[in-house]
Amino acid sequence: MPPRLALLALLVVPLAVHAASVRFVREGTTVKEADVGTLMAACTPATIAVDDPNYGTRKRYLACPLAEVLRFGFGAPPDALGSADVFIRAWDGYDKPTSAAELAEPGAYLAFGDADVSHGGDLRWAPLGTRRIDPGPLYLVWTKPAQRDRLTRPWPWQIAEFEVVEFRKKYPHVVPTGVPRSAPAWQGFELFRGECIACHAINGEGGDVGPDLNVPRSIVEYRPIPQIKAYIRDPATFRYGKMPAHPDLSDADLDALIAYFRAMSRAKHDPHPTR
Known part of the structure; x- marks a missing residue:
């Protein structure tokens, strides 16, 4: 040619x-x-x-x-x-x-x-x-x-x-059921639903461009909290990949996301427990 x-x-x-x-x-x-x-x-x-x-x-x-x-x-x-x-x-x-x-x-x-x-x-x-x-x-x-x-x-x-x-109805195991509505985890859930679920799953429910963040282990169970926050805000400072930066998220937003991840770590539902 x-x-x-x-x-x-x-x-x-x-x-x-x-x-x-x-x-x-x-x-x-x-x-x-x-x-x-x-x-x-x-x-x-x-x-x-x-x-x-x-x-x-x-x-x-x-x-x-x-x-x-x-x-x-x-x-x-x-x-x-x-x-x-x-x-x-x-x-x-x-x-x-x-x-x-x-x-x-x-x-x-x-x-x-x-x-x-x-x-x-x-x-x-x-x-x-x-x-x-x-x-x-x-x-x-x-x-x-x-x-x-x-x-x-x-x-x-x-x-x-x-x-x-x-x-x-589509994703029942993503919702922090049982957590008081006044708790920060609910704000974190709304942020996860709006910003993250297109690419990430919780309990096997959500997108699969990136990894599941709750099963078999929650991200808050194996990553230091400051590192998680820094990665969410600017992942390219850690590694090059598909995940976009989120400079618009405030410190309070990141705290709410961590509260949501912690709440869901106590509400695991693994659809593939034998993997």
């Missing part, structure tokens, strides 16, 4: 690494599964411009409003899904709960391909990051300035599934 063509092949990722489809699930039951072509035919695709915090630059995507996609998948508009959470699952183990109301906001789009490298029905993506990730088949992006912060809006790629289910 000529050098220039070889370079071009490295700079563009075809939609082939993962199955180009997505599942729509209610409380564990699949209600619809559709490939990218079917989704695009069911909504109103448009080329949108996004200041993308994952790429760190302005990008153009072929995308549909996420509200249209959810209406197609669940047979009802997002505001009719009630108070249940919507879990966004990705092929890499990311599993993010968020509200239907948030996903229905104007500015939320489901992207099918990078408009600058896709041609006709040949949907492609520019590699993402130093690990040259393929974001396909589906990537959630946001167009409004107030939605660009990854700490307040999910920006998952490689989306495989949307599930509507109550958080406590």
